[in-house]
Amino acid sequence: MDVSEYVVSVGRAVLDMVEQEWQPLSPGELDQRLDQAVEEILEADLMAKPKTQPPPTNTMFVQLLQSQANVGPQVVHTEITTSSLLEEETAASQEVLETVDSAAVKYVTDLLQSSKSSTRLAGRARLSLSHTVLLSLTLLTERVSYRSVSRRFHLEKGNIHRIFFSFCERINMLEEKLIRWPVGKEALDALFPLYNPETKKGNEEQGVPQVLGVLGHTQIPLRLPIGNYDVESTAPEVKRMKKEDHPDSWVNLELVCDQKGRFLHCRISKGSDMDRGSALSDKLKQNPELMPSGSCLVARAGYPLTAQILTPYTTSHGTREDLYNKMLEEQFQILDKAVANLKARFQRLRYLDIGSYERARAVVLTACMLHNVFLDMGQVVLGEVKKEEAITQEREGEVDEEGVCRRDTILDLLFKSFDTESV
Known part of the structure; x- marks a missing residue:
């Protein structure tokens, strides 16, 4: 290889590196930024002039546009009457900014900077990491339009999509760090009584689990593309599909939370996946060290009844079973509140206008x-528990003999404890 070929090869390598780290704005983004710059100049000029002074003439307006470097005739259509629209957009942008706490932005930014991943966030326009986090948190926490966010950050809507989903992918890479099953001392510290110790005694009763x-x-809820429906594509059928719920028009989110509402386990699946805790149940059976001695999980009917997972009686035979079910129902409210708080903070989860299950999964996991993260920071957004959040199933899930024996034993101990208190 002669010197010239060597120089060309090195030059291409340098260009590739530069392109990876910085890509120029697209024509659409450039036009938008030029429009925005002109609008800001016009607004500032109007605000500076006395109110009694007549507005600038069209000639002055054209001269002002021509004085801006690299501004072509494509932006001449901007009108002075946009000042009211600008004020509205500015107010909306400020409102969006105020809903995202600066401490949260800094915390998440530091979290991404400290991660081992060196993957660069996507997007042709190079936003700073803190602005990328702010943009993504804005989309997650508020149901603002992409147009509003586009004007706030001076980016094309398509570029916002790329940046947002790249952010979600980066956060997802930290799943093992942010959603952890407690072990050892951490697990022991997380244990709490099966029923409220402030009103009932006997929580240390031998055999009653923590x-x-x-x-x-x-x-x-998830927007499912019409092409994903496995039905004939006749016009009447399409209308019927729009009215009926398709099994995959939502995402199932299976969770385990501790007493504080922190998520210890998260499994996301398609709506057609009817599994209820079977995978987790098998994992706990195969790894008994994951559960401290004498401890358990509690779940509503429809989940497996095992030695590690306690579920209610689906058929009550009297006061004893009703008492046991009432004790469990108090614990179910912990999860109901955690889910309500999750949806109150991340309002994008009210309806995912996303046609891809994989992308929808990434957004839900990110939330x-x-x-x-925000719970650890002490930032709690209280949501209202709605009836649909407290999902109940009348049919009992899978049961094993060890689970039945343990539930009956706990029932006897609880009833004996309450009998002792009433004496």
């Missing part, structure tokens, strides 16, 4: 992980 977490699930 609870590690509450197992349950919720559903996140669950950031739920733990």
Whole structure:
């Protein structure tokens, strides 16, 4: 290889490196930024002039546009009357900015900077990491339009999509760090009584377990592309599909949370996946060290009844079973509140206008992980528990003999404890 070929090869390598780290704005983004710059100049000029002074003439307006470097005739259509629209957009942008706490932005930014991943966030326009976090948190926490966010950050809507989903992918890489099953001393510290110690005694009664977490699930509505429906594509059929719920028009979110509402386990699946805790149940059976001695999880009917997972009686035979079910129902409220808080903070989960299950999964997982992050920071957004959040199933799930024996034993101990108190 001669010198010239060597120089060309090195030059291409340098260009590739530069392109990876910085890519120029697209024509659409350039036009938008030029429009925005002109609008800001016009607004500042109007604000500086006395109110009694007549507005600039069209000639002055054209001269002002021509004085801006690299501004072509494509932006001449901007009108002076946009000042009211600008004020509205500015107010909306400020409102969005105020909903995202600066401490949260800094915390998440530091979290990404400290991660081992060196993957660069996507997007042709190079935003700083803190602005990328702010943009992504804005989209997650508020149901603002992409147009509003586009004007706030001076980016094309398509570029915002790329940046947002790249952010979610980066957060997802920290799943093992942010959603952890407690072990050892951490697990022992997380245990809490099966029923409220402030009103009832006997929590140290031998055989009555301590609870590690509450197992349950919720559903996140999802926009499913019409092409994903496995039905004939006739016009009447299409209308019928729009009215009926398709099994995959939502995402199942299975969770285990501790007493503080922190998520210890998160499993996301398609709506057609009817599994309820079987995978987790098998994992706990195969790894008994994951549960401290004498501890358990509690779950509503429909989940497996095992030695590690306690579920209610689906058929009551009297006061004893009703008492046991009431004790468990108090614990279920912990998960209901955690889910309500999750959806109150991350309002994008009210309806995921996303046609891809994989992308929807990434967004839901990101919200669950950031739920733990903000909870650790002491930032709690209280949501209202709705009836649909407290999902109940009348049919009992899978049962094993060891689970039945343990539930009956606990029932006897609880009833004996309450009998002793009443004497």
